[in-house]
Amino acid sequence: MDAINPQGVLALEAGLPFEVRRIGKIMSAPLIFASPHSGRVYPTQMMSASNLDGGQIRCSEDAHVDGLIEGGLEHGATLLINRFARAYVDVNREPYELDQAMFEDELPAFARGRSARVAAGLGAIARIVADGQEIYNRKLTFAEARGRIEQVHEPYHDALQALIIEAMDRFGRALVIDWHSMPSAAARTGQGTACDFVLGDRYGRACSRQVIEAAERTLSGLGYQVARNNPYAGGYTTEHYGRPQSGVHALQIEINRALYLDEARVCASPAFAGVKADLEWLFASLAALPLA
Numbered sequence: 001m002d003a004i005n006p007q008g009v010l011a012l013e014a015g016l017p018f019e020v021r022r023i024g025k026i027m028s029a030p031l032i033f034a035s036p037h038s039g040r041v042y043p044t045q046m047m048s049a050s051n052l053d054g055g056q057i058r059c060s061e062d063a064h065v066d067g068l069i070e071g072g073l074e075h076g077a078t079l080l081i082n083r084f085a086r087a088y089v090d091v092n093r094e095p096y097e098l099d100q101a102m103f104e105d106e107l108p109a110f111a112r113g114r115s116a117r118v119a120a121g122l123g124a125i126a127r128i129v130a131d132g133q134e135i136y137n138r139k140l141t142f143a144e145a146r147g148r149i150e151q152v153h154e155p156y157h158d159a160l161q162a163l164i165i166e167a168m169d170r171f172g173r174a175l176v177i178d179w180h181s182m183p184s185a186a187a188r189t190g191q192g193t194a195c196d197f198v199l200g201d202r203y204g205r206a207c208s209r210q211v212i213e214a215a216e217r218t219l220s221g222l223g224y225q226v227a228r229n230n231p232y233a234g235g236y237t238t239e240h241y242g243r244p245q246s247g248v249h250a251l252q253i254e255i256n257r258a259l260y261l262d263e264a265r266v267c268a269s270p271a272f273a274g275v276k277a278d279l280e281w282l283f284a285s286l287a288a289l290p291l292a
Contacts, residue, residue, distance in 0.1 A: 017041075017152040018159055021070070021079040029076025029287055030171040032163050033069050034178045034237060036156070037062035037086040045144075046088050051137045052129065058266045060087050060129040062181040067268070068260065069179050071280050075287040077177075078163055082156055086126070087135060089148040091156045092178070092235040093117060093124040096149065102127055104139035124149065130183055164241065164248055173247040173291045175211065178237045184258035189230045196224040196259055200234035200252035206242025207249035210289060215251065218285040222278050249291060 022028075042057065050057060066081045073079065082091055096111045099118045102125065107113065113123075121127035125145050128134055160176070167174035187195055197219050201212045212228065219226045234242070234252040242250030257263050260275040 016155065017082065017084050018156050019079075019081045019083060020159060020163070021073060021081065022077075023073050027076075027078055027163075027166050027170055030167040030174045030291070031072065031075065031077040031287055032080065032160070032167060032174060032176045033072045033077045034080045034160060034176060035062065035066045035069060036082045036091045036178065036237065037180060038064065038066040039082045039084045039086065039088075041084045042088060043084075049136050049138055049140070051134055055266070056133060057085075057087055057129055057135065059131050059183075059263075060126065061085060061266065062179070063257075063261060063266050064268050064272065065179050065181050065255065068255070068272070068276050068279060069283075071276060072283045074280075075283040077283065077287070080156070080160055080163060082152070084152045087129060089152045090122070090124050090126060091153050092180075092237050093122075094236055095124055095153050095157075096145075097123040098125055098145055099123050099127055102136070102140055103142055103145070105142050107142055124153065160237070160241070168247060174249065175207070175286065175289070175291060176237070176241055176248070176250040177286065178234070178250065178252045180232070180252060180254045181257045181261070182232065182254045184256055184263060186231065187254075187256040187258070189227050193227070194225060195227040196256045197226045198230070198232045198252075198254040199226065199228050200232045200238060200254070201229065201250075202234045202239055202242060203229055206234055206238045206244070207251045208244045208291065211249050211251050211286070211291070214285050214289055215253065215282060218282045222281060224278075247292070 097115055098107055098111045100107050100113050117123055164174045199212050199215050201207045216226050232254050238250045238252045260272045262269045
């Protein structure tokens with residue numbers, strides 16, 4: 001699949017839509033770091049149907065999150081990095097969570113079009129980017145959506161499921177950390193309190209208390225303002241895979257972009273290195289957890 005390069009966006013020719021990184025061939029810890037929204041591939045077909053230029057469309061990216069978490073490798077983490085842009089297809093949504101109003105043909109009965117995320121314009125195929133701008137200048141077809149889901153969404157989740165199975169087979173447990181970033185304007189709880197990190201465990205359903213407590217304790221100890229489940233409780237990945245009673249723990253971590261990113265230019269700020277270094281303490285804390 002060809003791709004264009006809007007303002008420094010990585011181009012990818014035919015190949016896997018994701019990258020798996022680890023040190024060595026064998027998983028050395030039951031720790032899986034997923035970055036579903038840091039992808040920078042925007043296929044030509046998508047951009048030709050878009051109202052937005054390369055800079056505008058990037059505001060939905062969790063830009064450079066993959067770089068922030070690469071230190072997890074030294075703590076035994078296996079990294080799963082989605083290469084395709086969230087605006088192309090969002091792998092942190094149900095695969096057919098689609099908005100009928102975006103399509104010229106009728107969606108199949110199995111499509112889920114009545115979710116809050118679809119209503120907000122942020123289904124598996126998003127209608128808008130993070131600042132509310134409409135992405136497309138025409139109606140899409142279901143065939144286009146199905147192609148994106150089959151080419152990107154399904155392989156990504158096949159890979160994530162395979163990593164979880166590998167961790168369970170080797171260690172009897174798995175800890176999935178789903179890494180995200182949030183626009184600084186949205187980094188506030190329902191009470192209006194500013195926050196640096198939001199930890200989402202689906203209100204205690206997706207991981208054991210010791211996971212979220214360890215993460216909160218470590219980040220708070222570093223001086224960051226930390227919130228739980230507000231305004232982000234965890235998306236599809238956290239909800240779908242988090243089964244602590246079966247040994248699979250999932251936690252979503254949202255990072256305030258103002259901490260490490262020049263949001264206007266979508267590039268790392270001078271503070272990036274400091275935040276990356278601080279996260280090493282979190283990685284060590286998570287790797288040391290004696291999960292059941």
